[in-house]
Structures are given as C-alpha cells and as structure tokens.
Amino acid sequence: MGEFDGRVALVTGGALGIGRGIVEEFAAAGAAVAIADVNADAAGALASELGRAGHRAIATVGDVASAADADRMVAETIAAFGRLDILVNNAGIHPAEWFFRVEDMPEDAWDRILDVNLKGIYLMAKAASPQIRRAGGGAIVNIASVQGLDAAHGPLVRGEQRRRPLAHAPDGARLCPGEHPRRRRLPRHDRHRHVPSRRAGCGRRH
Numbered sequence: 001m002g003e004f005d006g007r008v009a010l011v012t013g014g015a016l017g018i019g020r021g022i023v024e025e026f027a028a029a030g031a032a033v034a035i036a037d038v039n040a041d042a043a044g045a046l047a048s049e050l051g052r053a054g055h056r057a058i059a060t061v062g063d064v065a066s067a068a069d070a071d072r073m074v075a076e077t078i079a080a081f082g083r084l085d086i087l088v089n090n091a092g093i094h095p096a097e098w099f100f101r102v103e104d105m106p107e108d109a110w111d112r113i114l115d116v117n118l119k120g121i122y123l124m125a126k127a128a129s130p131q132i133r134r135a136g137g138g139a140i141v142n143i144a145s146v147q148g149l150d151a152a153h154g155p156l157v158r159g160e161q162r163r164r165p166l167a168h169a170p171d172g173a174r175l176c177p178g179e180h181p182r183r184r185r186l187p188r189h190d191r192h193r194h195v196p197s198r199r200a201g202c203g204r205r206h
C-alpha cells in the first residue's frame, strides 16, 4: 500500500529537474501523476518510463502562463484519471536576465518571469481548485525559492531590491531597501530607518 494510492497529482514543470523528482516520488507512493510541462519530449519520455515501471502517468503539454493551457492540462488529467487531488505548482524559470543590470533587462523577460512564476500559480490553482474540491479536498503545493521570502510583500519588490544591487555593485550604485515602518512593529524611535525616503543615503554600499 502506498501513501497516495488512489490519489491523482498534477505536477507542473514535472518533466525535468526538481519537478521530475516530485513526479517520481508521487508515482512511487502510489499516486497517478500528470506531468504538465512545456517540454513535450521530456514529459512524454518520463510518462513512458513510469508506465513501463507499472505506474500510472500521463504527459500533458502546456504553458502554465496560458489560461487555456492550464484549463486543458487539468481537463486532460480528469479525462485520464477521473479526479484530481493534488496540484504541485513547480514550474518556474530563472533566466540569466534576472541578474542583469536593470537597464539591460528586456521588458519581455521581466513579463515572462512574472507570467510563469506568479501568474502560472494563479492560473493553475484556478483551473484545479474546483476539481480538488470535487474530489473531497486535497492540496495545492507551491514550490518557490528562498529568494521569494524577500519578495513576500509587494510583488517581488524586496527580492528585486536585495538582488539587483549585486549587478549594480561595479557601478558604485546603491539601491535602498525600504519597508513600511508599521509592518514590522518596530519601536517608534527606530522606524525612520525603514522609511525609503529617509534612507536615500542607505548608509552602506552593497
């Protein structure tokens, strides 16, 4: 008996990397697995490999940043296995552009990162939630980087401010992280240090 016998898991970005490991673990624990990935060849190869090993797996090819693809990947999972219990939002991209100086970063790269890493989670959850509810409740697991902790408030703003200075350091340029003083319940006398407008000098070089 496996821990996930009778359960169905959909793993985005499940064809390669960490996602592949998650797919293999779910399969080994008895779940039927939908490998949802833009890479059709890798997803198909993994589904075949798991099938040969006696597991239930399908490849469902699509882009998590597309609402139509998200809906279709969930629909194909239901068509194959009849239910959906677990969604793992693992697909994520972190292209080298992320570490460019801000003026060198193409706008479309910025948009694509947010579309896949952020909007993709929303679109997949939106498509999967009714099915998970219909199955009696399950889980949605979002995989992120610890870098995301820096971006917990304001869409990626703090993460951006922590990371970007690395690229700008050779210029001697400084970017100043700021935080609303009420947010961290700082002692009143300490709050001014965390107001961006009062930190224009930043006090230290990154």
Ligand SMILES: NC(=O)c1ccc[n+]([C@@H]2O[C@H](COP(=O)([O-])OP(=O)(O)OC[C@H]3O[C@@H](n4cnc5c(N)ncnc54)[C@H](O)[C@@H]3O)[C@@H](O)[C@H]2O)c1
Binding pocket: 012, 013, 014, 015, 016, 017, 018, 019, 036, 037, 038, 039, 042, 062, 063, 064, 065, 090, 091, 092, 093, 094, 116, 143, 144, 145, 146
């Ligand atoms: N590798 C690390 O060190 C690391 C560290 C922290 C967090 N993470 C997070 O773990 C997750 C997986 O990382 P990884 O290193 O295994 O990545 P990877 O690049 O090795 O694999 C990503 C998989 O997602 C697929 N994919 C990419 N864009 C997609 C899209 N739009 N729609 C559907 N599938 C798509 C790719 O085809 C690939 O199979 C990401 O969310 C990443 O941010 C990774």
